[in-house]
Amino acid sequence: xxxxxxxxxxxxxxxxDHLRRAAGVVARTLAQGRQVVVVVSAMxxxxxxxxxxxxxxxxxxxxxxxxxxxxxxxxxxxALMAMALKALGHDARSYLGSQVRILTDSVHSKAHIRExxxxxxxxxxxxxxxxxxxxxxxxxxxxxxxxxxxxGSDTTAVALAAALGADECxxxxxxxxxxxxxxxxxxxxxxxxxxxxDEMIELASQGSxxxxxxxxxxxGQYNVPLRVLHMSGExxxxxxxxxxxxVESPVVSGIAFNRDEAEIxxxxxPDRPGAAAAILRPVSDARIxxxxxxxxxxxxxxxxxxxxxxRDDFAEAVALAGHAAVALGAGxxxxxxxxxxxxxxxxxxxxxxxxxxxxxETLADEGINVGMVSTSEIKISVLVAExxxxxAVRALHRVFLLDRPDSP
Amino acid sequence: xxxxxxxxxxxxxxxxDHLRRAAGVVARTLAQGRQVVVVVSAMxxxxxxxxxxxxxxxxxxxxxxxxxxxxxxxxxxxALMAMALKALGHDARSYLGSQVRILTDSVHSKAHIRExxxxxxxxxxxxxxxxxxxxxxxxxxxxxxxxxxxxGSDTTAVALAAALGADECxxxxxxxxxxxxxxxxxxxxxxxxxxxxDEMIELASQGSxxxxxxxxxxxGQYNVPLRVLHMSGExxxxxxxxxxxxVESPVVSGIAFNRDEAEIxxxxxPDRPGAAAAILRPVSDARIxxxxxxxxxxxxxxxxxxxxxxRDDFAEAVALAGHAAVALGAGxxxxxxxxxxxxxxxxxxxxxxxxxxxxxETLADEGINVGMVSTSEIKISVLVAExxxxxAVRALHRVFLLDRPDSP
Numbered sequence: 001x002x003x004x005x006x007x008x009x010x011x012x013x014x015x016x017d018h019l020r021r022a023a024g025v026v027a028r029t030l031a032q033g034r035q036v037v038v039v040v041s042a043m044x045x046x047x048x049x050x051x052x053x054x055x056x057x058x059x060x061x062x063x064x065x066x067x068x069x070x071x072x073x074x075x076x077x078x079a080l081m082a083m084a085l086k087a088l089g090h091d092a093r094s095y096l097g098s099q100v101r102i103l104t105d106s107v108h109s110k111a112h113i114r115e116x117x118x119x120x121x122x123x124x125x126x127x128x129x130x131x132x133x134x135x136x137x138x139x140x141x142x143x144x145x146x147x148x149x150x151x152g153s154d155t156t157a158v159a160l161a162a163a164l165g166a167d168e169c170x171x172x173x174x175x176x177x178x179x180x181x182x183x184x185x186x187x188x189x190x191x192x193x194x195x196x197x198d199e200m201i202e203l204a205s206q207g208s209x210x211x212x213x214x215x216x217x218x219x220g221q222y223n224v225p226l227r228v229l230h231m232s233g234e235x236x237x238x239x240x241x242x243x244x245x246x247v248e249s250p251v252v253s254g255i256a257f258n259r260d261e262a263e264i265x266x267x268x269x270p271d272r273p274g275a276a277a278a279i280l281r282p283v284s285d286a287r288i289x290x291x292x293x294x295x296x297x298x299x300x301x302x303x304x305x306x307x308x309x310x311r312d313d314f315a316e317a318v319a320l321a322g323h324a325a326v327a328l329g330a331g332x333x334x335x336x337x338x339x340x341x342x343x344x345x346x347x348x349x350x351x352x353x354x355x356x357x358x359x360x361e362t363l364a365d366e367g368i369n370v371g372m373v374s375t376s377e378i379k380i381s382v383l384v385a386e387x388x389x390x391x392a393v394r395a396l397h398r399v400f401l402l403d404r405p406d407s408p
Numbered sequence: 409x410x411x412x413x414x415x416x417x418x419x420x421x422x423x424x425d426h427l428r429r430a431a432g433v434v435a436r437t438l439a440q441g442r443q444v445v446v447v448v449s450a451m452x453x454x455x456x457x458x459x460x461x462x463x464x465x466x467x468x469x470x471x472x473x474x475x476x477x478x479x480x481x482x483x484x485x486x487a488l489m490a491m492a493l494k495a496l497g498h499d500a501r502s503y504l505g506s507q508v509r510i511l512t513d514s515v516h517s518k519a520h521i522r523e524x525x526x527x528x529x530x531x532x533x534x535x536x537x538x539x540x541x542x543x544x545x546x547x548x549x550x551x552x553x554x555x556x557x558x559x560g561s562d563t564t565a566v567a568l569a570a571a572l573g574a575d576e577c578x579x580x581x582x583x584x585x586x587x588x589x590x591x592x593x594x595x596x597x598x599x600x601x602x603x604x605x606d607e608m609i610e611l612a613s614q615g616s617x618x619x620x621x622x623x624x625x626x627x628g629q630y631n632v633p634l635r636v637l638h639m640s641g642e643x644x645x646x647x648x649x650x651x652x653x654x655v656e657s658p659v660v661s662g663i664a665f666n667r668d669e670a671e672i673x674x675x676x677x678p679d680r681p682g683a684a685a686a687i688l689r690p691v692s693d694a695r696i697x698x699x700x701x702x703x704x705x706x707x708x709x710x711x712x713x714x715x716x717x718x719r720d721d722f723a724e725a726v727a728l729a730g731h732a733a734v735a736l737g738a739g740x741x742x743x744x745x746x747x748x749x750x751x752x753x754x755x756x757x758x759x760x761x762x763x764x765x766x767x768x769e770t771l772a773d774e775g776i777n778v779g780m781v782s783t784s785e786i787k788i789s790v791l792v793a794e795x796x797x798x799x800a801v802r803a804l805h806r807v808f809l810l811d812r813p814d815s816p
Contacts, residue, residue, distance in 0.1 A: 057427065057491045069483070069491075072483040073480075075483065079462075079469075080462065082470075082476075083465045083470065086466060098506070
């Protein structure tokens, strides 16, 4: 039955009892005749507690030292997980990123993997052992410990699965799969059996927080089948695949939303090359992430330029755009920081016309006014008033029939 | 002024405040124009807490996994110490045992150091940096993490001092030096300005718990001046040197004691070669540490063989000796598990006669009966009833004038 990488996140190994249960899940997988490589995160809030110690000592602890500090969390959990597996009668052994070794660049706190050596893990697997690998961490060419940023254990799991040619990479977490939208908002939301990497990336970046987006991209790149599964190991979870399913894909697979948006519009921007860039450049130079960008057709030699930013960056972005607008001789700068983004995502959109029309009709029927709109091949995002976001999501969920498993 | 290794134990780095104070001690040493290599243990009871997690998971976690688990404690404290030093404006950098690297054999949980590579630390020191090295841990030739056993951070400090040719290795701890005896027992006990390695080893193995004995032996072997100092960095502490002081050494430097002793005597042992071994072999085969051994002169073709063991091993040792006695046709086996050992230690004994006589007279004057006696060149140990141990220590401390700095 081949090789599976099973990754347990912080909540799945938050206590000794959790660790034992996670070891039980691994044992059941082994009992199916599969080989397993286990990847674990730091226990529960261990990473937060370590970061808090650092903050008490220094306002600028330095990224190298933070990596040294935080990577100790996974060191604890791999050792304990290996002990728990041994207590169940399995031959298990813990490995740090530096021992595997997972070679990265030298960008502390957000390192990228360059190479995963497989000889040591491979030999141990071949001998019947269960390697337990520390997530989130690697080592650079000089032997310095590096980390991959929050959620980086997913990246470790996918990288190992790719390097070892695993049949599947399983992310065991506190939800039992990827949902059509947030069930807390829409009770009819249902778990998706499968979803494509592209859809998952759009859903993740739009606010569904099940998986680290970098890990999903990585999995897509190396074509590693990724499965989000409940930490109990029960159920089928959601399989994230490169290939679209044989059956016709649903038009819309999921609905993502994000409350913390802000919209800025500069009116009367001269319609000449470089004018839009002149407004957006100072914003991005300030490391403010610009999400949606919309420009209307020119009228009287001028255009209106609208863009959205995270709500935290609103005031600074308005000020920067205002300065640029004055320098350009543009009109006024207007802003609204009580907007939210709603996105419908689905690979089926590629082959279905009229989805956007249906979206606008649905929202109009609900009396919801639509602000900025942006579209990609598999996604349509709109800004709405934050107060209307919930009813927008519910209406779209109903109309696109996401609550029916056999939705077209 | 050269290079100093400063080692901070668990109590010296038990909290963020402790860490900051320890960093302040390092900063003051740097301000004296010295180079410093810092060695730190795990914070406070971190090691105990980790060990407790392991025990909850498995009764036999395995030494490799325990090393993986416990070594994470020092990883936390080196990172935080480096941050604290950087917050004081110093260039500091943390190093794990595997990064230095401190190469050991592969005996997990009690590894021995084979080699300390100095190129990396040396280059960093030369650039003006302060390396902060994780105590207690090393790495074997296969890249496996090893540890040196409890108190192993002292060993790390001494090994680094030896490898780097440091002028002094300072052990900063919660006492301000080595005392003539335990001040809790004898209020007149005083701090020794200096003591030889040999004396320190006898005092340490006899119950003074300031330094790990292996570290002291190591320091003696490589002739590294070792100083026990209060964690505040204040005072002179006690310098432990290979060379005896120019001034005449005091006859007795210190008095050690240990309550947890037990005495076993086998009477009527046939006076023939191998008889003593036949009784002691099964005891040592059971990994029971035999401390003192005394055999009287033969009488009627028989001898009495007495030996002492730790009190915890008393019952087992009596049973084993009893079996052996029957097989040998020896007499009876008697035991007493309410004895204590008192030792006087001093290099001056080598050149002073009559010290043992003075000891016996002193105890006789106090009405204290002396059991087994054993002597070495610089130590005389006696067993007394546990109930009389304290008055024995006080009387000897008084007679050998340890409370007077100018004692002969």
